[in-house]
Amino acid sequence: xxxxxxxxxxxxxxxxxxPSGLIxxxxxxxxxxxxxxxxxxxxxTADASLAPLLGRAQLVVSCRDEVSAAxxxxxxRDLLTWRRVRRATVVSGDEGLRQLRALSAGWPEGxxxxxxxxxxxxxxxxxxxxxxSAQSTADLIAASAxxxxxxxxxxxDIVGAPWGELGAVASSLRRIGRALSVSAAxxxxxxxxxxxxxxxxxRRQAAAAWRAVGGTRAGAVAPSLLxxxxxxxxxxxxxxxxxxxxxxxxxxxxxALPSRELAIAVGAAALLGGLCGAASVWRAGRACxxx
Amino acid sequence: MxxxxxxxxxxxxxxxxxxxxxxxxxxxxxxATVLEGATLSLRAGEALVxxxxxxxxxxxxxxxxxxxxxxxxxxxxxxxxxxxxxxASAWPLLRRSIGxxxxxxxxxxxxxxxxxxxxxxxxxxxxxxxxVRAAVHAAERMLERLGASGxxxxxxxxxxxxxxxxxxxxxxxxxxxxxxxxxxxxDAFDERAAxxxxxxxxxxxxxxxxxxxxxxxxxxxxGLEGAERVRLEDGRVRGTAPRLTLVPPVLRAVAPPLRxxxxxxxxxxxxxxxxxxxx
Numbered sequence: 001x002x003x004x005x006x007x008x009x010x011x012x013x014x015x016x017x018x019p020s021g022l023i024x025x026x027x028x029x030x031x032x033x034x035x036x037x038x039x040x041x042x043x044x045t046a047d048a049s050l051a052p053l054l055g056r057a058q059l060v061v062s063c064r065d066e067v068s069a070a071x072x073x074x075x076x077r078d079l080l081t082w083r084r085v086r087r088a089t090v091v092s093g094d095e096g097l098r099q100l101r102a103l104s105a106g107w108p109e110g111x112x113x114x115x116x117x118x119x120x121x122x123x124x125x126x127x128x129x130x131x132x133s134a135q136s137t138a139d140l141i142a143a144s145a146x147x148x149x150x151x152x153x154x155x156x157d158i159v160g161a162p163w164g165e166l167g168a169v170a171s172s173l174r175r176i177g178r179a180l181s182v183s184a185a186x187x188x189x190x191x192x193x194x195x196x197x198x199x200x201x202x203r204r205q206a207a208a209a210w211r212a213v214g215g216t217r218a219g220a221v222a223p224s225l226l227x228x229x230x231x232x233x234x235x236x237x238x239x240x241x242x243x244x245x246x247x248x249x250x251x252x253x254x255x256a257l258p259s260r261e262l263a264i265a266v267g268a269a270a271l272l273g274g275l276c277g278a279a280s281v282w283r284a285g286r287a288c289x290x291x
Numbered sequence: 292m293x294x295x296x297x298x299x300x301x302x303x304x305x306x307x308x309x310x311x312x313x314x315x316x317x318x319x320x321x322x323a324t325v326l327e328g329a330t331l332s333l334r335a336g337e338a339l340v341x342x343x344x345x346x347x348x349x350x351x352x353x354x355x356x357x358x359x360x361x362x363x364x365x366x367x368x369x370x371x372x373x374x375x376x377x378x379a380s381a382w383p384l385l386r387r388s389i390g391x392x393x394x395x396x397x398x399x400x401x402x403x404x405x406x407x408x409x410x411x412x413x414x415x416x417x418x419x420x421x422x423v424r425a426a427v428h429a430a431e432r433m434l435e436r437l438g439a440s441g442x443x444x445x446x447x448x449x450x451x452x453x454x455x456x457x458x459x460x461x462x463x464x465x466x467x468x469x470x471x472x473x474x475x476x477x478d479a480f481d482e483r484a485a486x487x488x489x490x491x492x493x494x495x496x497x498x499x500x501x502x503x504x505x506x507x508x509x510x511x512x513x514g515l516e517g518a519e520r521v522r523l524e525d526g527r528v529r530g531t532a533p534r535l536t537l538v539p540p541v542l543r544a545v546a547p548p549l550r551x552x553x554x555x556x557x558x559x560x561x562x563x564x565x566x567x568x569x570x
Contacts, residue, residue, distance in 0.1 A: 002421070212391075
């Protein structure tokens with residue numbers, strides 16, 4: 001109890017001693033975490049909000065006539081090992097024809113035309129679905145070209161691609177979000193480095209003085225750890241609050257950030273801040289313990 | 292049955308325990324030997340004044356006694372603990388039993404420049420698990436007793452060297468340590484400060500603290516009643532004091548490496564017997 005009160009007193013005194021340094025660190029952390037969360041929110045917006053409108057692109061790979069169903073299944077298995085391929089399903093000619101007939105049920109002319117088609121008329125096909133991060137036009141075209149190069153493949157069709165202006169907006173949002181996240185991560189790294197440096201000399205001196213009179217290492221490190229954790233948590237919450245305030249003002253659609261991710265971000269920032277604070281004074285006062 | 296008084300205790304039982312023992316301690320810095328073969332011991336309530344010209348190794352000897360400096364050879368025992376054998380976890384407790392104030396090396400003084408004088412002194416009391424309010428009050432009281440109440444609220448980094456030294460002394464004294472090691476605690480000509488410190492040191496000794504002090508203040512030295520003196524020259528202990536078991540380096544080769552309580556008591560008893568026989 002007494003030790004805890006002393007620790008709180010030392011934290012309070014450190015805050016009172018250099019409030020400007022503390023504000024700089026909190027604001028720096030808040031900006032970084034705000035940008036990080038904004039970037040994540042943009043990506044989440046692009047993925048979650050726009051995906052239902054855009055649909056999900058799919059590559060329909062038509063195999064050559066001589067390719068058997070077993071061989072097509074081998075190719076599909078091989079495709080699953082490709083990077084960014086989420087699903088590869090073999091559709092036999094009969095199944096394809098059945099699907100076509102089902103689709104043309106409300107179209108009498110089409111149904112009549114398909115009625116006379118032989119069961120083996122359609123070749124075996126493979127439906128390939130890419131990951132959500134590979135839904136851009138460039139990604140789809142690149143995958144299509146690569147598939148076409150396979151000897152078993154006769155043709156590749158892109159179905160349900162997010163062509164048009166909406167798709168471009170979604171891609172831009174993803175790109176901006178990623179850029180924001182990367183720059184925020186760099187900013188967070190720099191802030192952490194500053195956190196280690198700002199006021200470290202004074203903190204080390206205080207820790208050494210504490211150990212010189214018989215204080216334990218835990219007692220010497222605890223105030224810096226607590227202060228670092230507070231800076232991390234308060235900085236992240238401030239960044240999130242700024243983000244929410246911006247959203248309510250501009251309605252730019254940054255509301256897709258899940259509260260669970262926000263909680264994880266606050267916890268992680270507190271942990272990182274605390275570790276940085278503790279690391280900055282960990283070796284202080286070694287002269288007091290020559291052993 | 293008559294109520295007979297208990298027999299008087301033998302001298303060994305009446306003598307206080309050793310607080311500090313040094314045996315053949317040698318310290319070398321930057322290739323030069325600054326302290327050679329220092330051997331001394333100090334019991335609870337005793338005082339020892341270390342004298343020496345600048346560069347004689349006085350501060351080094353005191354730093355070794357305060358466990359701020361590790362000797363290259365020799366043994367340092369604080370209470371019943373051999374310092375070289377201590378685990379890291381035992382150091383905080385050891386530190387609490389030593390009140391150390393020095394001006395010789397800032398790394399040994401370990402004051403926090405960004406904190407107030409009062410807070411620095413209060414930390415000395417805080418580690419003994421004293422509540423915040425009591426520790427702060429004790430710090431204020433100690434600064435006041437040493438005539439430094441005016442600097443209590445000022446940051447140590449802004450203090451003059453003399454004031455800074457007083458803060459260090461107050462911190463050493465406030466914790467009620469069993470061993471007080473004071474390296475030039477007052478200015479040589481600051482008689483008022485020396486008088487105030489003398490009073491506090493006398494109280495500490497009466498409470499059982501052992502005092503090891505290096506000072507050029509005649510007033511302070513007069514105030515350390517009954518203190519033994521030892522002189523250092525070129526890192527060697529030159530003066531001896533019979534009651535303090537100081538062994539000059541030249542005799543150390545034939546002397547036992549470190550005398551225990553029992554050894555010292557035996558010698559005292561032998562000396563008493565010899566005196567009686569002579570009489």
